[in-house]
Amino acid sequence: MAKKNSGMFSFVLGVAAGAAALFLSKKENRQATKKVAKKVTAKAKQAKSEYKEDPKAFKKKVVSKAKTTAKKVVKKVTASKKSTKKTTKKK
DSSP, rough: OOOOOHHHHHHHHHHHHHHHHHHTSSSSHHHHHHHHHHHHHHHHHHHHHHHHHHHHHHHHHHHHHHHHHHHHHHHHHHHHHHHHHHHHHOO
């Protein structure tokens, strides 16, 4: 029996590939993407070397950053919900 979701996956994959092709068709977008890719590669290499030096310290650093980021997101979402409720009540 064939999977029923394979058609949907192919469709989504096709749409994503088309969007990427359209985005990368402009030279400035290709250059910007290349810059971002270089930055990400450099950060990944740095993270790898930090991990190799001291895995426990690296884990602690990552967990700390994740907690900080999560707190920021929760504050932002909470503030957004409050402002949405105020706007809704005024109507």
